[in-house]
Amino acid sequence: MIAVDWGTTRVRAWRMDSAGRIRERRALDAGAMTVARDEFAAVLESLVGPWCAQGEGPLLLCGMVGSRHGWIEVPYVPCPASLADIAAGMVELPWAYGRVFIVPGLAYRDVDGVPDLLRGEESQALGAMAVLPEEGAALCLPGTHSKHLRVRNGRIVAFSTYMTGELFSLLLEHGILGRLADGRSIDDDAFAAGVQCMRGGASLSHRLFSVRACALTGELLPGAVAGYLSGLLIGHELSQLQAERIFIAAEPLLAKLYARAISIMGGAAQVLNADVAAAGLHRLALSLGERAFA
Amino acid sequence: MIAVDWGTTRVRAWRMDSAGRIRERRALDAGAMTVARDEFAAVLESLVGPWCAQGEGPLLLCGMVGSRHGWIEVPYVPCPASLADIAAGMVELPWAYGRVFIVPGLAYRDVDGVPDLLRGEESQALGAMAVLPEEGAALCLPGTHSKHLRVRNGRIVAFSTYMTGELFSLLLEHGILGRLADGRSIDDDAFAAGVQCMRGGASLSHRLFSVRACALTGELLPGAVAGYLSGLLIGHELSQLQAERIFIAAEPLLAKLYARAISIMGGAAQVLNADVAAAGLHRLALSLGERAFA
Numbered sequence: 404m405i406a407v408d409w410g411t412t413r414v415r416a417w418r419m420d421s422a423g424r425i426r427e428r429r430a431l432d433a434g435a436m437t438v439a440r441d442e443f444a445a446v447l448e449s450l451v452g453p454w455c456a457q458g459e460g461p462l463l464l465c466g467m468v469g470s471r472h473g474w475i476e477v478p479y480v481p482c483p484a485s486l487a488d489i490a491a492g493m494v495e496l497p498w499a500y501g502r503v504f505i506v507p508g509l510a511y512r513d514v515d516g517v518p519d520l521l522r523g524e525e526s527q528a529l530g531a532m533a534v535l536p537e538e539g540a541a542l543c544l545p546g547t548h549s550k551h552l553r554v555r556n557g558r559i560v561a562f563s564t565y566m567t568g569e570l571f572s573l574l575l576e577h578g579i580l581g582r583l584a585d586g587r588s589i590d591d592d593a594f595a596a597g598v599q600c601m602r603g604g605a606s607l608s609h610r611l612f613s614v615r616a617c618a619l620t621g622e623l624l625p626g627a628v629a630g631y632l633s634g635l636l637i638g639h640e641l642s643q644l645q646a647e648r649i650f651i652a653a654e655p656l657l658a659k660l661y662a663r664a665i666s667i668m669g670g671a672a673q674v675l676n677a678d679v680a681a682a683g684l685h686r687l688a689l690s691l692g693e694r695a696f697a
Numbered sequence: 698m699i700a701v702d703w704g705t706t707r708v709r710a711w712r713m714d715s716a717g718r719i720r721e722r723r724a725l726d727a728g729a730m731t732v733a734r735d736e737f738a739a740v741l742e743s744l745v746g747p748w749c750a751q752g753e754g755p756l757l758l759c760g761m762v763g764s765r766h767g768w769i770e771v772p773y774v775p776c777p778a779s780l781a782d783i784a785a786g787m788v789e790l791p792w793a794y795g796r797v798f799i800v801p802g803l804a805y806r807d808v809d810g811v812p813d814l815l816r817g818e819e820s821q822a823l824g825a826m827a828v829l830p831e832e833g834a835a836l837c838l839p840g841t842h843s844k845h846l847r848v849r850n851g852r853i854v855a856f857s858t859y860m861t862g863e864l865f866s867l868l869l870e871h872g873i874l875g876r877l878a879d880g881r882s883i884d885d886d887a888f889a890a891g892v893q894c895m896r897g898g899a900s901l902s903h904r905l906f907s908v909r910a911c912a913l914t915g916e917l918l919p920g921a922v923a924g925y926l927s928g929l930l931i932g933h934e935l936s937q938l939q940a941e942r943i944f945i946a947a948e949p950l951l952a953k954l955y956a957r958a959i960s961i962m963g964g965a966a967q968v969l970n971a972d973v974a975a976a977g978l979h980r981l982a983l984s985l986g987e988r989a990f991a
Contacts, residue, residue, distance in 0.1 A: 471913070510914070517894060518910040548906060564906040573867045600811060606937045607901040608930065612842060612858040616812040619765070620804070636902065643900045 404461055405451050405501075406684035408523055409468035411436045411547070416451050417681040418459055425681060427454070435467035435474075443474035444498055452500060460501035461691070463684040466523035469494070469505045479510035479520060483560040489525055490690045506687060511562055519564050523680065524550045527652055528559050530682030531675055534650075541646035543672070545637075545653045545661050547572075551644055565640040571633060574611065580632060583618040585625035589660065593627035597634020598641075598667045607639045637664045644670075652679045698755055699745050699795075700978035702817055703762035705730045705841070708740070711975040712748050719975060721748070729761035729768075737768035738792055746794060754795035755985070757978040760817035763788075763799045773804035773814060777854040783819055784984040800981060805856055813858050817974065818844045821946055822853050824976030825969055828944075835940035837966070839931075839947045839955050841866075845938055859934040865927060868905065874926060877912040879919035883954065887921035891928020892935075892961045901933045931958045938964075946973045 406417045412434035418427040433446050448455075451462065469477035480492040492507035508522030524544050531542050532554060539555040547568035553561040575581040600610055614632050617623035623631055641664050649665060649672040651658045658674045665672040700711045706728035712721040727740050742749075745756065763771035774786040786801035802816030818838050825836050826848060833849040841862035847855040869875040894904055908926050911917035917925055935958050943959060943966040945952045952968045959966040 515894070515899075517904070517907045518914050518916065519906065520910045520913060563900075563903050564910075565900070565902045566905045567902055569872060570902060570905075573872055577871045578863060578867055600809070604898065605809075606857075606859070606933065608859045608861055608864060608933055609857050609937065610811070611860045611864075612813065613811045616814045616858075619814060620812050622812065639900065639902055643903065 404463065404685060404688040405454055405459055406681040406688075407447070407451070407462060407464040407466075407468075408526065408680040408684075409435050409464055409466040409473070410523060411467050414446070414450060414466075414468075415680075416454075417678065417684075418451075418454050419681060419685050423682060423685045425678060435470065436472065440472075440474065443468065447498070447503070448500060455500040461688060462498075462501055462503045463493075463506060463688050464503065465506040465526040465680060465684060469507060470522055475505060477505045477507045480507045480525075482509040482511040482562060483558050484509055484525070485558045486529055486686060486690055489529065490687050493687070493691075504687075504691070506684065509559065509562065513561070513563070519562060521550055521562060521564065524552060524562070525559060526683035526687065527679045528552045528554055528683065529686050530679035530684070531650060531652060532557060533682060534675065536648055539646075540648040540650055541644055543641075543644065543649060543651045543661060545651065545657045549640055551640075553646075563643070565643075567636045567640045571636055574632060575629060580611070580614045580628065583615065583623075583625060584628035584632075587629045588626070589633055590627040590630035593623065593630035594634040594660070594663070595667055597631040597636075598638035598664045599634075601635055601638030601642055602668060604642050607635070610635050610639075633660070634664070637661060638668070641665060641668055649673070650675055652677060698757065698979060698982040699748055699753055700975040700982075701741070701745070701756060701758040701762075702820065702974040702978075703729050703758055703760040703767070704817060705761050708744060708760075708762075709974075710745050710748075711972065711978075712745075712753055713975060713979050717976060717979045719972060729764065730766065734766075734768065737762065741792070741797070742794060749794040755982060756792075756795055756797045757787075757800060757982050758797065759800040759820040759974060759978060763801060764816055767799075769799060771799045771801045774801045774819075776803040776805040776856060777852050778803055778819070779852045780823055780980060780984055783823065784981050787981070787985075798981075798985070800978065803853065803856065807855070807857070813856060815844055815856060815858065818846060818856070819853060820977035820981065821973045822846045822848055822977065823980050824973035824978070825944060825946060826851060827976060828969065830942055833940075834942040834944055835938055837935075837938065837943060837945045837955060839945065839951045843934055845934075847940075857937070859937075861930045861934045865930055868926060869923060874905070874908045874922065877909060877917075877919060878922035878926075881923045882920070883927055884921040884924035887917065887924035888928040888954070888957070889961055891925040891930075892932035892958045893928075895929055895932030895936055896962060898936050901929070904929050904933075927954070928958070931955060932962070935959055935962055943967070944969055946971060 415430040549565040652675040709724040843859040946969040
């Protein structure tokens, strides 16, 4: 089968055998937000056409490809949700080169009634479940909009989104703090200081100003501004994550940064490989059974 | 005397009599961040030259005019600070048309050792003291970088900055939430919902994403996005403000918004007039005594 994680800025594809082993991979900088509705079929062909020509299939696509501005809008499935609930929400699309299923995202409402949404991370969670403890764990998926998912007994039971990556970019690219920064590289010590600074649930919009105060007092050099800011934002995000077992799935540098922050905050995290979405999509393909492989 | 509040984006001047009554006022869109070092003298002349020609003086200037990128850098005075401490930190500048004193800002370090800075708000606090209860009060000065000051027995004893206004602008002008918003007007109900959503100290970077979730689920119409976002940011800021007596000084629309948020959060606030900076600078001028009026 072919697993495709079609996010906002990038699309990644994995060719997998029936046992779930990854055979080949491809990626394009053709995020779902930059592709017009009537161009998705052609982009998919340029991405995985050769695999399909060899008879590979079916194709399972997750992420923003199923959003309002994607290929087709696939309704959110309510969370808590199991593999079967998510599989039942998949939508099949006509495509010239094989059977294409788009995986639904999840909608959640917390105890205060405030809504939250995700698309793509449901497949990562389904893939991570193979190694997550049955009795419950937290899965942390860092990014532009980081997601924390609670997984228990084969179900995604809750999740929350943090605008960590977007705030980092906005503040450095367009805000007053950006004028104090020299570069985007993450200084280790400054990062640790930022994380420490958010322990105990300090106010984010207050602590963000400490970037400016520390820079003006000379305590923070321009080359360390990005690291300190990153520490504040990731520390703020992780101060909400209370769980005995924390798992992180992300590309290696980001995963390492988050694992370090969790360690500074007195916890421990296990880093999973970044291909959990492929594993989740493979499980969904298997669950289709006759429907997909007919 | 002449009181001048020279902020980042705007400069305001008040001509005051010896009893502290405002006789005339003028303002220019010539913020300290847009004026070059060698242009301050000329801008000040165009602002208050006619008053000086009539013998008015001395001139007391507060705000970013005393920052590193202002007319001259005036060192911060450590907080807690009294009127006398701040007066002692003033720096006199040579100027052709009268005696010019630049008021220092304050530097503070909280219980965690994290620094904070302000320039201009020290003069607003000195002016507000006339009506603030001696035994202690909180003074809330909303803006791009909102300030909360603790005032007790004639001294500014602590303060904290919140990047409320800057985050509002960044998120709407450059962020993903801006694409969901139609206009910047503040819808009353949406504002109240945003404030409510932050009660109990919810995570800001998490709740910010609820703007997107509520917009996508249809609970938040495009015309209400700015109001809800404003409610979240102001609610987050004010959730840190625990005081029996809260006073607000700001231009009327902003003061009303903050007073409403405090009321939603179960508190009560008294709104002061927006000329408290002039009152504070007048007190500083009087404290100069012989030094200024020689």
